[in-house]
Amino acid sequence: MQVTEQMKQDLAHDGAIVVRGLFPPERIQRMREAFDHGISNPSPQHGYAFKGTPDEHFNDYGNPANRDVHIATIKALALDEFVASLWDSEHVWFKGEEIFIKKGGRAGRSPWHQDNSYSPVSGPQMLNIWVSFERLPRKNALEIVRGSHLGTQYNGTSYEDANDPTRPLWINTDWPDLPDIEAERARDPASWDVLSWDLDVGDALVFHSGTLHGGAPVTPDCPDRHTLVYRFFGDKLFYRPLPTGGCNYPYDISKLNDPSLTPGEPFRAAWCTQLR
Numbered sequence: 260m261q262v263t264e265q266m267k268q269d270l271a272h273d274g275a276i277v278v279r280g281l282f283p284p285e286r287i288q289r290m291r292e293a294f295d296h297g298i299s300n301p302s303p304q305h306g307y308a309f310k311g312t313p314d315e316h317f318n319d320y321g322n323p324a325n326r327d328v329h330i331a332t333i334k335a336l337a338l339d340e341f342v343a344s345l346w347d348s349e350h351v352w353f354k355g356e357e358i359f360i361k362k363g364g365r366a367g368r369s370p371w372h373q374d375n376s377y378s379p380v381s382g383p384q385m386l387n388i389w390v391s392f393e394r395l396p397r398k399n400a401l402e403i404v405r406g407s408h409l410g411t412q413y414n415g416t417s418y419e420d421a422n423d424p425t426r427p428l429w430i431n432t433d434w435p436d437l438p439d440i441e442a443e444r445a446r447d448p449a450s451w452d453v454l455s456w457d458l459d460v461g462d463a464l465v466f467h468s469g470t471l472h473g474g475a476p477v478t479p480d481c482p483d484r485h486t487l488v489y490r491f492f493g494d495k496l497f498y499r500p501l502p503t504g505g506c507n508y509p510y511d512i513s514k515l516n517d518p519s520l521t522p523g524e525p526f527r528a529a530w531c532t533q534l535r
Contacts, residue, residue: 262344275403275466282461293332316366321355339534348493357488364482370424371473376415384493389464399481402474405452408467417507431504
């Protein structure tokens with residue numbers, strides 16, 4: 260896939276692009292094999308978000324036991340070269356994978372959030388490649404608030420209450436709580452500048468991990484969604500500690516903070532894999 264200047268500019272300014280046909284049939288098959296391996300070999304922390312509610316869905320992420328499989332997939336598809344070209348970055352690291360399954364036409368929206376509410380990082384060079392193995396109409400695809408990676412750092416969502424998607428992740432922080440974007444859009448559809456696209460099999464959403472993003476529900480006319488996400492970062496990513504003092508989460512993710520790093524220092528973590 261040739262990276263154009265327009266793609267670079269749109270990613271930097273809007274925080275998200277859609278890359279049509281990034282994965283033609285033989286490439287999407289390789290991605291599906293990596294996805295299926297992750298499902299067959301889940302991590303200890305795998306589970307179901309909003310368990311016991313109509314929005315319950317499978318989620319797993321960052322399984323160290325499967326890392327070699329994902330790195331081999333990335334290398335075989337030259338995704339590290341693609342990402343480096345988007346940033347003009349000399350180096351690229353693989354942060355980890357995430358796997359989602361929503362099925363049966365009943366799981367609703369994933370809450371709006373920013374990934375760096377859960378990771379001690381900030382900077383322009385971090386992105387997700389988000390791929391689903393089904394065709395998704397726009398109403399069933401992920402949504403991104405245009406340019407939100409350049410704005411406010413919000414508190415995260417706790418993922419504990421399907422009825423309150425803004426319930427704070429961090430108990431003690433000066434980060435403002437997430438706005439209730441869906442309630443505001445219901446009152447005024449133009450209240451947020453939201454990007455979304457119809458996605459064919461083989462298309463990829465590529466977006467800055469710090470954008471506000473959420474959605475991708477399943478519905479009776481689009482009942483199943485299997486999604487694989489790869490996360491990367493480049494030279495221009497910096498250490499920014501997470502809040503301390505407790506969080507509403509299955510475990511205290513402030514333990515991801517690294518006291519050996521100074522805030523603003525280039526982020527390098529032993530659990531991330533340098534690809535180039």
